[in-house]
Amino acid sequence: MKLEIRDLRVSFGGHPVASVPELAVDGGEIVGLAGESGSGKSMTILAVLGLAETAGAAVTGSVRLDGQELIGLPGARLRAIRGARIAAIFQSPSLAFNPVFRVGAIVSRALRQHGLSAGQARERAGAAMRSVLLSPDLLDRYPAQLSGGQLQRVAIALALALRAEVLLADEPTSALDVTVQAEVLELLRELRDSRGMAILFVSHDLAVIAELCDRVAVMRAGKVVEQGPTGQVIAAPRHDYTRELLAAVPRLGR
Amino acid sequence: MADDILLDVRDLRVNFGPVRAVDGVSLAISRGPFGIALVGESGSGKTTVGRAVLRLVPAAGGTIAFDGQDVLGLRGPRLRAYRRAVQIVFQDADNSLDPRMRIGATIGEVLAAHGLAGHGLAGQGLAGKGTAGRGAVGDRVAALLAEAALDPALASRYPHQLSGGQRQRVAIARALAVGPRLLVLDEPTSALDVTAQARILALVGRLRDERQLAYLLITHNLAIIPGLCEQMVVLYLGRVAEAGPTGELLARPAHPYTLALRSAVPEVEAAARRSRIILPGDTPHAAVPPPGCPFHPRCPLAVEICRATVPQPRTVAPGRQVACHRGDEVLSGLRPPGAPAQLAGEP
Numbered sequence: 001m002k003l004e005i006r007d008l009r010v011s012f013g014g015h016p017v018a019s020v021p022e023l024a025v026d027g028g029e030i031v032g033l034a035g036e037s038g039s040g041k042s043m044t045i046l047a048v049l050g051l052a053e054t055a056g057a058a059v060t061g062s063v064r065l066d067g068q069e070l071i072g073l074p075g076a077r078l079r080a081i082r083g084a085r086i087a088a089i090f091q092s093p094s095l096a097f098n099p100v101f102r103v104g105a106i107v108s109r110a111l112r113q114h115g116l117s118a119g120q121a122r123e124r125a126g127a128a129m130r131s132v133l134l135s136p137d138l139l140d141r142y143p144a145q146l147s148g149g150q151l152q153r154v155a156i157a158l159a160l161a162l163r164a165e166v167l168l169a170d171e172p173t174s175a176l177d178v179t180v181q182a183e184v185l186e187l188l189r190e191l192r193d194s195r196g197m198a199i200l201f202v203s204h205d206l207a208v209i210a211e212l213c214d215r216v217a218v219m220r221a222g223k224v225v226e227q228g229p230t231g232q233v234i235a236a237p238r239h240d241y242t243r244e245l246l247a248a249v250p251r252l253g254r
Numbered sequence: 255m256a257d258d259i260l261l262d263v264r265d266l267r268v269n270f271g272p273v274r275a276v277d278g279v280s281l282a283i284s285r286g287p288f289g290i291a292l293v294g295e296s297g298s299g300k301t302t303v304g305r306a307v308l309r310l311v312p313a314a315g316g317t318i319a320f321d322g323q324d325v326l327g328l329r330g331p332r333l334r335a336y337r338r339a340v341q342i343v344f345q346d347a348d349n350s351l352d353p354r355m356r357i358g359a360t361i362g363e364v365l366a367a368h369g370l371a372g373h374g375l376a377g378q379g380l381a382g383k384g385t386a387g388r389g390a391v392g393d394r395v396a397a398l399l400a401e402a403a404l405d406p407a408l409a410s411r412y413p414h415q416l417s418g419g420q421r422q423r424v425a426i427a428r429a430l431a432v433g434p435r436l437l438v439l440d441e442p443t444s445a446l447d448v449t450a451q452a453r454i455l456a457l458v459g460r461l462r463d464e465r466q467l468a469y470l471l472i473t474h475n476l477a478i479i480p481g482l483c484e485q486m487v488v489l490y491l492g493r494v495a496e497a498g499p500t501g502e503l504l505a506r507p508a509h510p511y512t513l514a515l516r517s518a519v520p521e522v523e524a525a526a527r528r529s530r531i532i533l534p535g536d537t538p539h540a541a542v543p544p545p546g547c548p549f550h551p552r553c554p555l556a557v558e559i560c561r562a563t564v565p566q567p568r569t570v571a572p573g574r575q576v577a578c579h580r581g582d583e584v585l586s587g588l589r590p591p592g593a594p595a596q597l598a599g600e601p
Contacts, residue, residue: 207520250477
């Protein structure tokens, strides 16, 4: 397994906010983490990134990348992994880009942080932009000059340029138009299929998860209540909460 | 027929400097209970239409009539009366509720601003007891919160103590406070979880019947429209691409843009999934509209005429208008072969 989470517990001042007994994502696979606001999905993502502690949380348990334990790893070694091998994209791409720098400067700074030369960074950034179907010309623009969908694709391009093996995607399409969402989902499928990326995809929308994810774990109030192959969970949900989430999805044919 | 129309928008134009944000939009809203959806992506002009209806942005052309009365010329007390009759609920309740005011004060302020805090509420369609004073306002606030399926005890809370779904319900309660006949709902659920969204939509459906409300539902998601809106209008770059009865329009779109919007809706059941039409790039900016049909650069069915001539809205079936040169073919089943490949951001 590429990414393995075991007995992960995140708590604030003794109050547990996320508890994941077991969740694994292999290369070439998209695993969904479903649930409402406050269910602990984002905290799980932050804990995997080693960022939950910086938010004041206590984290116990195990997160392994290719067998290597990440929990408790010293900051410098974790920083070398975070971004480079494990990348993350978030709900609001406009908040992920500093508005006063050109997009290309932000991308190339991140690449150089991980040891690339300026020339390599430029080359990789351009190629990555093309693979997310964006013109490299957009690198010369400021974040405010790009749409939300374009910025989200730049964020994905950054993960590609760094050759990330794992992508953590926290509600990456919830702030986008459905048409743009469809494009981003298509792109994530391609990353899985042609690059063998391991993707952990967080969403409150089971329809999006049904379309995208091979397996799914459903979280409620900090706990995983059900998990399994997406088709099975959707067709025969075992937990009432999963049924509730399914019933809430708006359907065109209704 | 015309007596059934509550709000009649004709050939509405809104300019921001040289930008034609809304470029000749017409739509008619029947008396409630009635729902009409205004659909489109970011940049389509749908929010601007809603704001123009409320006179929050000036119209550069066209007419808006409410109950047969010209809206664009209203001033003073008559404009205030109109704004009691037409209320808006914004997408982001986080920004439309004052963080320093308790929920009760936020709603009470609206009652006071419209002189509804004391007598004479019965005529406004509110469940008032006819007594003046603080207690009466408190009762009204409690009744409004209950009507929006909120615990009246929330009146003493601040917005940050509420969930996103609860805040949006407060925004709806506040809009209801003045007894409106028409609600403009501007993406009321797109900042919410699907579960909170389902509850808000159920609330809208209930209020529609209980209050005989008419509403304009602005959204980018076609899936929330069936069951709430009889009619829908699809906007693209400030113009109407297609309009008609919801059921027929969703079952048999006549515009390729509607096809694409429909195909973009994620579906739980594999059987419900349609072959997806991925539109290359984003909506072009209204400041530099493409020549010909505004949709042609992203349209998988574009032909020569689309690049040169702007399609005018025409009737393709009873009650159905479409602005597409190939509207008849699309209505009869013409479908795009596959998504064209083009890099977004390239000329």
